[in-house]
Amino acid sequence: MFDKEEFVKKSRENGIVGAGGAGFPFYVKVSSQAHTVLVNAAECEPLLRKDQVILSLYPQKVIEGLKLAMKSCGASEGIIGIKKKHEKIISRLKEICKSEKGISVLEMGDYYPAGDEFCLVYEATGKVIAPGAIPLSVGCVVSNVETLYNAAISRPVTEKFVTIAGEVKNPATMKIPIGVSWKELAEVCGGFKVKNPVAIDGGPMMGKVITDFSQPVVKTSAGIIVLDASHPLIKRKTRGKTQFMSINRSACDQCSFCTEFCPRYLLGHNVQPHRVMRSSMFSSDKTKIHNEYSLLCCECSLCSLYSCPEGLSPREACLSGKADLKEKGVNVKNSQTAAASKSQVHPLREYRKTPVKKLIKKLGLYELDKPADFIDLSYNPQKVKIMLTQHAGTPASACVKIGQKVKKGDIVGTVEEGKLGCPVHASIDGKISDVNLKFVEIEGSNA
Numbered sequence: 001m002f003d004k005e006e007f008v009k010k011s012r013e014n015g016i017v018g019a020g021g022a023g024f025p026f027y028v029k030v031s032s033q034a035h036t037v038l039v040n041a042a043e044c045e046p047l048l049r050k051d052q053v054i055l056s057l058y059p060q061k062v063i064e065g066l067k068l069a070m071k072s073c074g075a076s077e078g079i080i081g082i083k084k085k086h087e088k089i090i091s092r093l094k095e096i097c098k099s100e101k102g103i104s105v106l107e108m109g110d111y112y113p114a115g116d117e118f119c120l121v122y123e124a125t126g127k128v129i130a131p132g133a134i135p136l137s138v139g140c141v142v143s144n145v146e147t148l149y150n151a152a153i154s155r156p157v158t159e160k161f162v163t164i165a166g167e168v169k170n171p172a173t174m175k176i177p178i179g180v181s182w183k184e185l186a187e188v189c190g191g192f193k194v195k196n197p198v199a200i201d202g203g204p205m206m207g208k209v210i211t212d213f214s215q216p217v218v219k220t221s222a223g224i225i226v227l228d229a230s231h232p233l234i235k236r237k238t239r240g241k242t243q244f245m246s247i248n249r250s251a252c253d254q255c256s257f258c259t260e261f262c263p264r265y266l267l268g269h270n271v272q273p274h275r276v277m278r279s280s281m282f283s284s285d286k287t288k289i290h291n292e293y294s295l296l297c298c299e300c301s302l303c304s305l306y307s308c309p310e311g312l313s314p315r316e317a318c319l320s321g322k323a324d325l326k327e328k329g330v331n332v333k334n335s336q337t338a339a340a341s342k343s344q345v346h347p348l349r350e351y352r353k354t355p356v357k358k359l360i361k362k363l364g365l366y367e368l369d370k371p372a373d374f375i376d377l378s379y380n381p382q383k384v385k386i387m388l389t390q391h392a393g394t395p396a397s398a399c400v401k402i403g404q405k406v407k408k409g410d411i412v413g414t415v416e417e418g419k420l421g422c423p424v425h426a427s428i429d430g431k432i433s434d435v436n437l438k439f440v441e442i443e444g445s446n447a
């Protein structure tokens, strides 16, 4: 007999959080009531492969996790949203689903951002989540493939699937202990192929540029794309505020392509980056943007990295605009502009989806769009750094001391009961070698 209270408790104790990037604690999602649980298997960030790998290797586990989430939420329907190009995985999933009541596969086109929760919910249910609301407002809970896999294996989250792509000798996807550095993983992949390697952590569209490869893998990591520092995408993503504001002000011709292709605008949300760009031209101090058409931007980067024919930065203008409005106390909840969103999807939405193949070309990643097959490593690191902030909510506080021995799966950081967050666990056996407000470091037993 399924015990919801126990499942929710265990999900918190095991430190299960959204593994797709957001890190929202899973126990909160499964403590709610919903009619549909959606598996987000769209994996639309170019070059990342970890969700495809998990579904190829452990389809049964992901479906088990989905069934648990459905039971916990009282949901009668489970939908796995995956791109139709993954034919083999889909045929396996469909085979398994034949004997599962209420679970189906939604085959989606290969466009970006199919994995955006708002887009996925619309594709799967035909319902539009209102601006500023969450999937639960339309009766849905959305969960990443790896999150559900973690729910099914029901033990502390100590390992992570990640893809190392781009300019490494042998791009690959692997399962490794949380807290391992990206540098070690790049070495596992044969090392860098470029002179000045930098990486995008989390995918070319929404990921952040990192130059320090000693940074550790966390529960929300999906992988890195290694590029040379001179790659146009890196230059584009590291453009500073003074630079993008001045280029934006001088070159925007108000063609409005940024708005016309914006996935949230196409869902009827009142986000209009071209108007935000117009405001930046009027800003007398050249740094502040006060324009409420920025508020509903989900930061998908499509406008800056794909839609704008001039290569300008409407996304960054929206981000600045949101921050400037926050200072004035204006937000999605009290904005009349946000409230004026239509409840109607744009009639041309279907024809304005961005094909991932075209996006990859535009990003200058065509040559690097290669397979990153799974390698079974059983990787034994000498040291791991367990970050105390690996989830949305309150960061964990270390509960171990230097010199203390720990076993894989032991709790090394806790979040007070009643606060949003989860504990973090040791990912290897070893001895605590450093503790501070940011991380707990463990030296492996075989170091």
Ligand code: SF4
Pocket: 251, 252, 253, 254, 255, 256, 257, 258, 259, 273, 274, 277, 307, 308, 309, 310, 311, 312, 313, 314
């Ligand atoms: S930012 Fe680019 S796409 Fe948007 S209106 Fe200006 S020129 Fe057009």
Ligand code: SF4
Pocket: 258, 261, 262, 263, 264, 265, 271, 273, 296, 297, 298, 299, 300, 301, 302, 303, 304, 314, 315, 318
């Ligand atoms: S980043 Fe651009 S395209 Fe994406 S939601 Fe924001 S305004 Fe729209």
